[in-house]
Amino acid sequence: MNIAVIGTGYVGLPTGVGFAELGNNVICIDKLSAKIDMLNSGKITIFEEGLEDLYHKNRSEGVLKFSSDIGDIEWADVVIIAVGTPTHPVTKEADLKYLYQAAEDIAPHLKKYTVVAIKSTVPVSTGESVEKLIAKMNPSADFDLVSLPEFLREGFAVYDFFNPDRIVIGTDSERAVLILKRLYEPFEGKTKILVTARNSAEVIKYASNAFLAMKVLYINEISNFCEKCGARIEEVALGIGLDSRIGPKFLKPGPGYGGSCFPKDTLALANMAKRCNVNLHLTDTAIEKNEQRKIDMAHRIAELVPDGATVAVLGLTYKSGTDDVRESPAVDICRELLRLGVALRAYDPKGMNNAREQLKDAVYYAKNPYDAAGGADILAILTEWSEFAKLNFRRVKAAMRQAKIIDLRNLLARDQVEGFEYHRLGEGCLESEKMREQIAPIN
Ligand code: UDX
Numbered sequence: 001m002n003i004a005v006i007g008t009g010y011v012g013l014p015t016g017v018g019f020a021e022l023g024n025n026v027i028c029i030d031k032l033s034a035k036i037d038m039l040n041s042g043k044i045t046i047f048e049e050g051l052e053d054l055y056h057k058n059r060s061e062g063v064l065k066f067s068s069d070i071g072d073i074e075w076a077d078v079v080i081i082a083v084g085t086p087t088h089p090v091t092k093e094a095d096l097k098y099l100y101q102a103a104e105d106i107a108p109h110l111k112k113y114t115v116v117a118i119k120s121t122v123p124v125s126t127g128e129s130v131e132k133l134i135a136k137m138n139p140s141a142d143f144d145l146v147s148l149p150e151f152l153r154e155g156f157a158v159y160d161f162f163n164p165d166r167i168v169i170g171t172d173s174e175r176a177v178l179i180l181k182r183l184y185e186p187f188e189g190k191t192k193i194l195v196t197a198r199n200s201a202e203v204i205k206y207a208s209n210a211f212l213a214m215k216v217l218y219i220n221e222i223s224n225f226c227e228k229c230g231a232r233i234e235e236v237a238l239g240i241g242l243d244s245r246i247g248p249k250f251l252k253p254g255p256g257y258g259g260s261c262f263p264k265d266t267l268a269l270a271n272m273a274k275r276c277n278v279n280l281h282l283t284d285t286a287i288e289k290n291e292q293r294k295i296d297m298a299h300r301i302a303e304l305v306p307d308g309a310t311v312a313v314l315g316l317t318y319k320s321g322t323d324d325v326r327e328s329p330a331v332d333i334c335r336e337l338l339r340l341g342v343a344l345r346a347y348d349p350k351g352m353n354n355a356r357e358q359l360k361d362a363v364y365y366a367k368n369p370y371d372a373a374g375g376a377d378i379l380a381i382l383t384e385w386s387e388f389a390k391l392n393f394r395r396v397k398a399a400m401r402q403a404k405i406i407d408l409r410n411l412l413a414r415d416q417v418e419g420f421e422y423h424r425l426g427e428g429c430l431e432s433e434k435m436r437e438q439i440a441p442i443n
Pocket of ligand 1: 150153155209216249250251256257260261319
């Protein structure tokens with residue numbers, strides 16, 4: 001099948017490469033000609049595990065092409081729109097300017113029946129307005145406008161593309177369903193392919209992300225409780241997760257959720273619902289409490305060191321496996337620590353350049369974790385990069401002013417950090433009589 005993907009970001013590029021690998025002819029289109037030039041010269045524009053090899057392979061086989069000419073969609077059977085929908089500065093909903101621009105750009109080039117699928121996360125009923133816009137701009141266009149939400153995690157986009165939990169196709173058009181089922185034929189029998197109304201597909205995306213965000217917030221709150229009541233969060237999470245109605249995933253405590261999706265999508269969902277006179281209290285609470293958690297984590301770190309101390313920060317991206325620092329709890333924690341007058345020495349294996357754009361010169365950007373630890377009063381692990389668990393902690397200790405670690409991802413095992421004062425999330429020891437009294441049942 002001939003596929004055009006518009007937008008070569010974290011969704012568009014893995015999607016384009018994935019469909020090429022499945023045996024389709026793919027052209028990825030982006031307005032930013034600098035990006036296209038790079039992709040055409042054999043240089044990949046984003047870091048995503050496993051993507052680069054597949055990009056080179058399919059490019060050399062001639063089934064994956066790149067262009068900044070929107071006219072190239074004419075040849076496609078399916079046009080997938082995967083442009084960004086960032087938070088609108090005023091409405092706090094998704095800003096659809098790139099999406100509408102893409103729709104306007106493709107409209108005159110729809111010369112044969114085409115499935116136009118929106119992969120970008122968009123407010124409910126956006127499909128309908130994009131359909132109207134295209135029809136108005138090109139009344140003779142023969143097309144169906146489908147919602148095809150993506151569920152790719154950053155860092156696992158390639159894995160998730162080939163191993164999706166489900167594929168959601170939002171349309172009432174049988175013709176479009178037939179074509180998209182052919183496109184997704186390799187997944188038949190392995191993955192549930194769910195055909196829904198277009199508006200349902202749009203809601204599924206937001207409702208999934210909001211639910212997962214709440215799950216993270218929930219385990220963070222239970223983690224706080226464990227610290228006060230002598231329980232261990234890992235054991236509690238395991239015990240909860242073994243209930244098949246709850247499931248074991250998304251039960252890791254951390255410094256709060258971040259990234260380009262959860263913060264944006266929860267905000268957009270809450271605001272969309274308000275416009276429909278519906279209050280999504282749980283979502284509203286998740287948004288507020290997640291912001292608070294990042295501040296609380298910064299204060300937790302600062303309270304462990306004297307005024308004017310130096311903190312070594314390990315991890316700046318919002319999670320491991322990506323170079324993305326958008327809405328990264330680590331970056332927000334750094335900002336709050338700086339506000340509290342702490343000096344920062346930071347290191348991240350992939351996110352240094354992106355973090356530098358956000359934190360500018362306020363931070364010392366270390367060459368490696370040992371350099372970050374140099375003269376520090378505490379080492380704060382903010383992102384769960386596995387290489388941080390493999391450090392030589394004797395060397396780390398020798399570099400530091402004080403042997404103290406706070407591990408906000410519960411990445412390390414206690415026996416690795418013997419000789420350090422080690423703090424992690426969700427473990428209480430009821431050391432004081434006062435705590436025992438507080439938790440004792442009331443008869
Ligand atoms: C998310 C969705 O999972 C994906 O389906 C969607 O399409 C895009 O948004 P992503 O942003 O890549 O993916 O990150 P994800 O792995 O879901 O993690 C989101 C945030 O939650 C991260 O900040 C992560 O650190 C945090 N998290 C996740 C936890 O703190 N604990 C967990 O147990 C899981």
